Amino acid sequence: MHENYDLDQLLELVRTKQFRRLRELLDDMNEVDIAEFLDELGPEETILVFRLLPKEVAAEVFTELEDSDDQERLINALSDKELREVLDELYLDDTVDLIEDMPANVVSRILRNTDATTRTQINQLLNYPKDSAGSIMTTEYVYLHPNATVEESFARIRKVGMDKETVYTCYVTQRRVLLGVVTVRRMLLSSYDTRIGDIMETNVLSVNTHEDKEDVAQLLNKYDLYALPVVDGEDRLVGIITFDDAMDVIEEETTEDFEKMAAILPSDKPYLKTGVLETWKARIPWLLLLMLSATFTGIIITSFESALAACVVLTSFIPMLSGTGGNSGSQSSVAVIRALSLDEIDFSDMLLVVWKEIRVAVLCGVCLACANFVKMMIVDRYLMHNPEVTPLVALVVCLTLVFTVICAKVVGCTLPMCAEKIGIDPAVMASPFITTIVDALSLLIYFFIATRLLGLNT
Structure with a gap:
């Protein structure tokens, strides 16, 4: 209010x-x-x-x-x-x-x-298709003839402008074909007998009726435009998309991405207006899928049951390793999903993205490993008097941390890019999905290093 x-x-x-x-x-x-x-x-x-x-x-x-x-x-x-x-x-x-x-x-x-x-x-x-430019355009715009004078054009604007969505930008057409645009500001600064064709801007950015509406919204944002003309296959002007329509699209797509990243089926209703059963239906499919996929982590732990029995202290560090791996993967996936949505990167940049994330992962992993080694020695071994936390056990955990972070960040950056390449919304490959994969990888890395360095039998 x-x-x-x-x-x-x-x-x-x-x-x-x-x-x-x-x-x-x-x-x-x-x-x-x-x-x-x-x-x-x-x-x-x-x-x-x-x-x-x-x-x-x-x-x-x-x-x-x-x-x-x-x-x-x-x-x-x-x-x-x-x-x-x-x-x-x-x-x-x-x-x-x-x-x-x-x-x-x-x-x-x-x-x-x-x-x-x-x-x-x-x-x-x-x-028009639901996600196309044609579905969000309006046909209420002002069009002018290139041979009309500024005075004649102002008379037309006064006559039809009241019912149009915008009058500041006018579109110059001949036989409905888009030739250019002219602003009211340019017309005001020109003499009344000037022809519109002489002052119009011919380098016009336009979109096709079947172009994705999210791409159109990004174009309006990128070029800071108030409106964008929409043309058909023969360059005939059929409508315009204004910035308020673009803002609605961006808000809708952002909300949808957030819901997918949180493993919720998208909804177009406000939170308090959505019923309990409807909310349940939106959340339960992903929860079931993620619960079943987590079975893999259980299988891995069961496979290394004898190793855990021989060195029980290893069990206490599993949540920390899984959590750190999941968080690392989520950081990369969110950054990459955002870059994909803003067209900052595409699938051809995969190697550059992976190389960058590997270098970031090494720096993050080493910092976390060093801090964790000090914590395990001071807190776990000396302050909590746990003799099972030996320097070798700490080394196993810290090495696992480094490799888990590297794997998590590689998975986090590649999955969204692969998803977009095959036509799936990259937001689907966000936190919950990546966390489940990274949990399994972190356990495999953990037990592999533990069995090698500690000489445990599997």
Whole structure:
């Protein structure tokens, strides 16, 4: 809630039905703040307060509502006339986003309350693949003719600009083919009789309708653009993608990556709006898979049972080795996944990435090994009076640390790159998956070194 508004005061006005005073406060509030306020209300109160809003503000607030259930509830409560007023104020891409989240009966009612032209455009956008640029673009942009003068172009902007998503950047087209772009700033600084074709920028960055929407969002961020034109296979301008659409994509993809990195199936609902059973369904598949994969570590420990029996003290250091290996692998995987998502590296850089991670791993491993050797000698052997922690046992643990960290970092950096190469989201290869693999490797390394240096029988 914006600092100028007291949530408790607004809730009290709703409770005491002081709607005139409430409307006065809502008139001064930002649409985002109003949406947050509606989130705090019950279903009936939400509908009541929504009806107090002017239609232009109501449409903005509607798009800011986080939960599609709240939007569906409002649609069902509004009359056809009220619904048409809201839909008329929505930008086309927002209407398409709304339809994608609604059940069939609600979609039918929405389409029934839009005009024929809008319905045609909506159906066209809905036909694009879900993750494509075409699915998030809007067809509400200003296009100008290259032979038009600046004065004629300003007249056109005044005529059609009110319903467009942006008027600052205008697109110059001829027979719908994209020729260039011109900004209002450039037009203001030119004389009225100047032809648009003489002042337009012809070196235009554009994307195809079927390009991945995450790549498009990164392009907008990379080149610091407010909007990006979308063209079809014949370079005809069919829409634009604005920075707010790109921010939504980045937020959605980031959330999805975090969930995959935590071994949770992605969800598009806010945390508190997601039911217990739905949360369980999102988490249990990965937990089952990871639990079963951890069987390998049990098999390894069982295989070296006699070695552990001969030197029981080795058992106490297994959690530390596994944990350090898992953490080391996670560090590398997160760094590589981020670099992949930002297009800083690709599969062809595999050797460079591995070589860098090996050098980092050696430095980290040696530092950890030295610190652990001192800790084992001072704390475990002398302060805790454990005579089984000999210098040779400490050497076994410390050597294992070094090689475990090296293996973990190599695994952590290569798995995400291989995943992307074969078309799997690199985020899947994050913490839980890598930790399970590294646990098994660390045990193999541990028992291999222990059996060699301590002369244990397996």
